[in-house]
Amino acid sequence: xxDSLRARTRLFVAQPLAAGASLMLERxxxxxxxxxxxxxxxxxxxxxxxxxxxxxxxxxALPKAGARxxxxxxxxxxxxxxxxxxxxxxxxxxxxxxVAEKAAELGVSRLVPVFTRRTAMTRVxxxxxxxxxxxAAEQCGxxxxxxxxxxxxxxxxxxxWPTGRVLLFLDESGGGCPMAEVVAALPDGPAAxxxxxxxxxxxxxRRLLAGLPFARPVGLGPRILRAETAAIVALAxxxxxxxxxxRPDAGP
Ligand code: SAH
Numbered sequence: 479x480x481d482s483l484r485a486r487t488r489l490f491v492a493q494p495l496a497a498g499a500s501l502m503l504e505r506x507x508x509x510x511x512x513x514x515x516x517x518x519x520x521x522x523x524x525x526x527x528x529x530x531x532x533x534x535x536x537x538x539a540l541p542k543a544g545a546r547x548x549x550x551x552x553x554x555x556x557x558x559x560x561x562x563x564x565x566x567x568x569x570x571x572x573x574x575x576x577v578a579e580k581a582a583e584l585g586v587s588r589l590v591p592v593f594t595r596r597t598a599m600t601r602v603x604x605x606x607x608x609x610x611x612x613x614a615a616e617q618c619g620x621x622x623x624x625x626x627x628x629x630x631x632x633x634x635x636x637x638x639w640p641t642g643r644v645l646l647f648l649d650e651s652g653g654g655c656p657m658a659e660v661v662a663a664l665p666d667g668p669a670a671x672x673x674x675x676x677x678x679x680x681x682x683x684r685r686l687l688a689g690l691p692f693a694r695p696v697g698l699g700p701r702i703l704r705a706e707t708a709a710i711v712a713l714a715x716x717x718x719x720x721x722x723x724x725r726p727d728a729g730p
Pocket of ligand 1: 699
């Protein structure tokens, strides 16, 4: 079996990747490599940094202070990925962790925690969420890690909205059109999904969103879903209809 098939471990690194480059890993990643993945010196690993594609690397030595690796050859060039943001109201720890992990697997490019009127959580541990996204990106084979944005109030996020990005607002009130119909009719282009907290959106928030030209209220059927379920299915639906689950010749 070739090294690239045998490499069991895929690591996201910050350093530039080029043939012959040597890397030194930080302590936590060294610990993960040696004690969680049980990789030994001489073994191959896969490396990516979000910029230079995917590379085959070789572990030279594993001292506690920092494993040393040599970058060998490029296996995949960097390629464009879906431009899909997820704006999610913070929910309980295990559930928001799940959302971060699944967002990474489902090809989200940016995760934005948004505080809404009925958000019960007062803070978000973005470091922990970012770590979950790195792990999910390593595991699922994508060539980037989603950007972890700073938490922001919903009205601020909407006030600074970038032109050209459609906002698919998951509206549990039944006021939106079925999401599949709305997404199927969209032109290709950047998008964002907005999911509310356990308590849902307030009427004021719904009214604010209804008045914005870039926002489209969408529904996910007659049942009220948990926020994490709503986020996951909405991302899947967008990827299937407008994103990278389509045939490669169907466009970006
Ligand atoms: N407590 C609220 C439910 C909130 S569900 C109530 O009882 O009405 C959490 C979030 O998931 C919602 O704010 C919405 O963004 C999304 N969501 C859940 N079910 C949905 C549905 N059927 N259609 C669209 N969005 C939904």
